[in-house]
Amino acid sequence: MTAVCVMVLGTTSGAGKSWLTTALCRHYAQRGLKVAPFKAQNMSNNARVVAGVANAHRQTQAGEIGSAQYFQALAARAEPEVRMNPVLLKPEADTRSQVVLMGEVNRELGDTPWRERSEKVWPYITAALDALCAENDVVVIEGAGSPAEINLHASDIVNMRVARHVQARCLLVTDIDRGGAFAHLYGTWALLPANEQALIKGFVLNKFRGDARLLAPAPEMLQQLTGVPVVATLPMWRQHGLPEEDGVFDDSARSFGVVHTTVAVVAYPRLSNLDEFQPLKNVPGIRLVWARSPADCAGADWIVLPGSKATAADLQWLRAQGLDHTVAAHAAKGGRVLGICGGLQMLGEALIDPHGIDGNAPGLGLLPLVTVFDPLKTVTRTQATFSEVTCPWHALSGVAATGYEIHHGQTAQHPAMALAGDVAREVMPGLGWQNAVGNVLGCYLHGLFEDAAVLQALFGTQAPTLDSVFDGLAQFLETHIEPGVLDALIQKD
The missing domain is CATH 3.40.50.880 (Class I glutamine amidotransferase (GATase) domain)
Structure with a gap:
């Protein structure tokens, strides 16, 4: 099988990428599809122990991945494993991180400058992603930070380079509670080159408080500017029960x-x-x-x-x-x-x-x-x-x-x-x-x-059990996203 890839991008960190990715994993798994999550590179000190890859002696050792991908795998009803997060950066100081490659600490990469490191890990990222695509119906990919950081775009290994590699159908989510949501969405879209703009299939407004009808005519105006529809307005929901990406509780x-x-x-x-x-x-x-x-x-x-x-x-x-x-x-x-x-x-x-x-x-x-x-x-x-x-x-x-x-x-x-x-x-x-x-x-x-x-x-x-939490996330998403969007995202061309 060759998976369809759905990718969740964010206008900022904390916009809701991990939450939305988890909900998508459970939604597609509930439909009987074989689903796997993926994040090329995560930076977090929240890690879980999962199945590793077989070594030369065909022995499989345990490895580390980011906690968000661990929970996403459980939501997808898949066994968590290191290919789902091939690169994990664990900050040890403001200017230094431990590099975990395919589940194992790699001291050489930890000493390698950032931009040089990207090219060294990219083959591992593509190999892991390609293998997951070959084994699943749907791979739900999470981006990191913003895809429009123009100082990092040339060395990107986690956002649009990944999206281009698998021609992912992308959703761009923003935190409307922070203010400036439409500017964030438009600015992010506008800073991307045309071939990457074409991969954005929908905008998502997250953490909305109030009457969604008052947003008009902004969604329509944004679609006129970009050609991309606002496909969901997700209300603020603090008690969803999913651990936050960085473990921070509200x-x-x-x-x-x-x-x-x-x-x-x-x-x-x-x-x-x-x-x-x-x-x-x-x-x-x-x-x-x-x-x-x-x-x-x-x-x-x-x-x-x-x-x-x-x-x-x-x-x-x-x-x-x-x-x-x-x-x-x-x-x-x-x-x-x-x-x-x-x-x-x-x-x-x-x-x-x-x-x-x-x-x-x-x-x-x-x-x-x-x-x-x-x-x-x-x-x-x-x-x-x-x-x-x-x-x-x-x-x-x-x-x-x-x-x-x-x-x-x-x-x-x-x-x-x-x-x-x-x-x-x-x-x-x-x-x-x-x-x-x-x-x-x-x-x-x-x-x-x-x-x-x-x-x-x-x-x-x-x-509440994790299973009930995942089911609640999927139901919440299904309730607030425009009809037909979730099916359209995984339709093969």
């Missing part, structure tokens, strides 16, 4: 139901994998807040130290904000503290980096552990069972949890502290530890709150 929609638990997630600069907290947002009565200062933690029942792409640097930032004292005081009063991956490493006594992976630093000293960074990165899907966990996390005792690991650090009991009698309680073999009092818990397992058994144990309830 503070204006903090919770629903009577709040019984406030969870403060420390938002250091290089935080990662925040999409794993989306299920908490979907549980009635839980309020999630960002914590960038001590005041943000006021009234919190839990303080969570999430994953980090630069643990030592983020720990330094945390101290500069005074949040180290806040976390320590919260723990001293018996409040719950949870560290996940990099957050677990921060809770220990020390970070030791003999290979220049992340950096050396003293830890927060809330768990008698030490972490040593290793050049070999652990990337794996994991299932493990909690042993006896003491109060206030006792409900996790005996719970089998499924998640994933992505880390360079290797963590163990601090030997000198053990001799002094300060021993961490290992509550998940090699993956999780608890302090003697029991209120501080650290774990390497990402995705805990996506596990139904963990949510049930901690809160006695469930969040």
Whole structure:
């Protein structure tokens, strides 16, 4: 089979590309078609562990892709795999990113200048995309940022170069809530050369609040200027349940139901994998807040130290904000503290980096552990069972949890502290530890709150399933897009 390619472009970052791509994946999958998502290059510290490609020994190793493509694959009812996001950039600093090529870290590419890197990865991108096209009926492609960044157009490997390669039928989406939506749509279209303008089949207005009839005559005027119709006006919908592309939850929609638990997630600069907290947002009565200062933690029942792409640097930032004292005081009063991956490493006594992976630093000293960074990165899907966990996390005792690991650090009991009698309680073999009092818990397992058994144990309830979220996205799109557009996009010439 040779797939028809539908591509979602945006006038800006945050316009709604990932959301719309996910909805399209589920819509076409519901029609019985074989569907796969694709994004040539993603820049995000939100990553998932998926099936890799076979090596020379026909062994398939796990690899990393962006979380958005992972969820899009699930929406498409496809097995997530590295070809769906062949290049993943994981920012480590303002001017440096770790490059993940076909699921594996490639240090040589990380040292290669940006424009030179593009030509080196393009063959991998086309090979992955061509293979997916050969195996599927529909490939739904997500662009990145804007396709009309004229300083980047010549080295583009994620927007119009991809669209031209497969002659994709493109939708261009804009965030009308920001204002200037029609100017954004027209300006983006106008900056493209004629052969790329021809690939734009429809404009989408996203996050609209108000009476859509008041938009007239702007859609008609825009079509007269461009020849491209506005095919959908999507209302603002905050509670759709899909994790945001960068894991950022909307503070204006903090919770629903009577709040019984406030969870403060420390938002250091290089935080990662925040999409794993989306299920908490979907549980009635839980309020999630960002914590960038001590005041943000006021009234919190839990303080969570999430994953980090630069643990030592983020720990330094945390101290500069005074949040180290806040976390320590919260723990001293018996409040719950949870560290996940990099957050677990921060809770220990020390970070030791003999290979220049992340950096050396003293830890927060809330768990008698030490972490040593290793050049070999652990990337794996994991299932493990909690042993006896003491109060206030006792409900996790005996719970089998499924998640994933992505880390360079290797963590163990601090030997000198053990001799002094300060021993961490290992509550998940090699993956999780608890302090003697029991209120501080650290774990390497990402995705805990996506596990139904963990949510049930901690809160006695469930969040909506991902399948129901995907179905809701598809239904929402079908309700608000012009009739016949979705079918027309996949009609073969």
